[in-house]
Amino acid sequence: xxxxxxxxxxxxxxxxxxxxxxxxxxxxxxxxxxxxxxxxxxxxxxxxxxxxxxxxxxxxxxxxxxxxxxxxxxxxxxxxxxxxxxxxxxxxxxxxx
Numbered sequence: 001x002x003x004x005x006x007x008x009x010x011x012x013x014x015x016x017x018x019x020x021x022x023x024x025x026x027x028x029x030x031x032x033x034x035x036x037x038x039x040x041x042x043x044x045x046x047x048x049x050x051x052x053x054x055x056x057x058x059x060x061x062x063x064x065x066x067x068x069x070x071x072x073x074x075x076x077x078x079x080x081x082x083x084x085x086x087x088x089x090x091x092x093x094x095x096x097x
Contacts, residue, residue, distance in 0.1 A: 002093040003067040004088040007058040007074065010045065010085035014056060016077060017086060021058070024074065026066065032057040039085060055085070061093060 009017050011033070021029065034054045038044040047055040060070060067090060074088045 001064055002061060002096045003064050004091045004093050005058075005060045005067050005070055006089040006091070007060070008035075008055055008087045008089070009058075010084075010086070011054050011056050013081060013086060016081065017056075017058070020073045020077045021060075021070070024069050026060060026070055028062070030059040032059075039087070043085075052091070061096060 007017065021027075027039055033056045034047065035057055036046045041043045044051040045055050047054045062065070071090070074086060077088055
């Protein structure tokens, strides 16, 4: 079954996240930049003076085997970055055309 992985991460670690995707041989994605959010460990990012910083989102769709590989890469990245802020959410895809 195909899956959709949504990666939410601090814009400060853009290079590390994109490198991780590349190392996993995943080249197809949709990126949404400059989103705002708040997390328990990553803090608040609203892009203003009080809450500086923003987040980015990556949407990666593919076969389950590929998305499992991506999740393993993200787990390794989280170990390196600690609290800097990268989360992965996985959703089933009912249809991919």
